[in-house]
Amino acid sequence: MPVPLFASSLAAHMPRIVDRLAEVAASGRYILGPEVEAFERELAAYLGVSHVVGVGNGTDALAIGLRALGVEPGDEVVVPSFTFYATAEAVAAVGARPVFCDVDPESFCVTPETVEPAVGERTRAILPVHLFGNVAPVSALRHLGLPILEDAAQAAGATLDERRTGALGDAAALSFFPSKNLGALGDGGAIATSDAEVAERARLLRSHGSRDKLTYTEVGFNSRLDAIQAAALRVLLPELDGWNASRQRVAAAYAEGGLAEHVTLPTPTGGAEHVYHLYAARHPDPDALAARLAERGVEARGYYRVPVHRQPAMAPYLPPGGGPDLPGTEAAAAENLALPMGPELSDEQIAEVIAACASGSI
Numbered sequence: 001m002p003v004p005l006f007a008s009s010l011a012a013h014m015p016r017i018v019d020r021l022a023e024v025a026a027s028g029r030y031i032l033g034p035e036v037e038a039f040e041r042e043l044a045a046y047l048g049v050s051h052v053v054g055v056g057n058g059t060d061a062l063a064i065g066l067r068a069l070g071v072e073p074g075d076e077v078v079v080p081s082f083t084f085y086a087t088a089e090a091v092a093a094v095g096a097r098p099v100f101c102d103v104d105p106e107s108f109c110v111t112p113e114t115v116e117p118a119v120g121e122r123t124r125a126i127l128p129v130h131l132f133g134n135v136a137p138v139s140a141l142r143h144l145g146l147p148i149l150e151d152a153a154q155a156a157g158a159t160l161d162e163r164r165t166g167a168l169g170d171a172a173a174l175s176f177f178p179s180k181n182l183g184a185l186g187d188g189g190a191i192a193t194s195d196a197e198v199a200e201r202a203r204l205l206r207s208h209g210s211r212d213k214l215t216y217t218e219v220g221f222n223s224r225l226d227a228i229q230a231a232a233l234r235v236l237l238p239e240l241d242g243w244n245a246s247r248q249r250v251a252a253a254y255a256e257g258g259l260a261e262h263v264t265l266p267t268p269t270g271g272a273e274h275v276y277h278l279y280a281a282r283h284p285d286p287d288a289l290a291a292r293l294a295e296r297g298v299e300a301r302g303y304y305r306v307p308v309h310r311q312p313a314m315a316p317y318l319p320p321g322g323g324p325d326l327p328g329t330e331a332a333a334a335e336n337l338a339l340p341m342g343p344e345l346s347d348e349q350i351a352e353v354i355a356a357c358a359s360g361s362i
Ligand SMILES: Cc1ncc(COP(=O)(O)O)c(C=O)c1O
Pocket: 057, 058, 059, 060, 083, 084, 086, 087, 129, 151, 153, 154, 174, 175, 176, 177, 187, 188, 189
């Protein structure tokens, strides 16, 4: 039985989306405008923040979020190396230096112990990533006294101590890339914050640094959410909690079905509700296991095998004498294996994944 890595589909919601898209098409308002403003209000209410600023994609949300928090060229920003490349790329894009810190190889997220050694005199912000749908312990980083921008691209709807990702730091970046837990029909992103000044600066920066299109006070971005994406997202946002609950049911079924006998199961951070953007298990020889699963039609994939601090483009940002020693990152990069996950994974498919891991592990 074939089991895809991503088991989710918008098919059931398409008629409603298409109706809304037709209305937007007829409205003549395609960029920002009332549809985007309504989505920004609805997402802010969902996250529990005062402001949401819709932008073109999650990478821009990170870059604009950093600038809005006051990060300037020459500043340092602490980022995990075990993440999608865009997290560090956004730091470099605003002229700052990414300083790579380690992660806990069990949670795949930063911890106070991994962040602290990377903090120095020039550190201007910390950029924890809620990787794979788990939640970085943001409140435990507060004692460092630095602005925190959450990279919440992979964890829409996840919570830590009952507060949603996006509302844990000083600001957060979200992505609506189609494969995300809350995906649009193309690129999209948002900055969430409860700080009115940060929100105002982000609004300015997303529109070329101008309020009135006459005077340009900043070198900004052209990065706005469009009304088509906002209309689709307004249909889909009310589905997010249900989808995440289904993902959690799949994770529980994997655990109850004995998957832990064959791979190490994902470990949610203490106090976190993991939303399993990816079901990243661990295995000592994950690529060999993935090859054996593929023979049975079960798709599995290792993520970020080359961590960001070892990517060629990041070489200029490493300290003289070479990159940092990040043992947790190296372990996470070498051992992770994403197994099929999604709100629509059936009981038969879950059983097939477990059976395939059982036969593949021998
Ligand atoms: C952790 C992380 N950060 C940032 C991004 C960037 O988002 P986008 O693709 O919308 O630019 C992504 C996803 O692609 C991501 O997974």
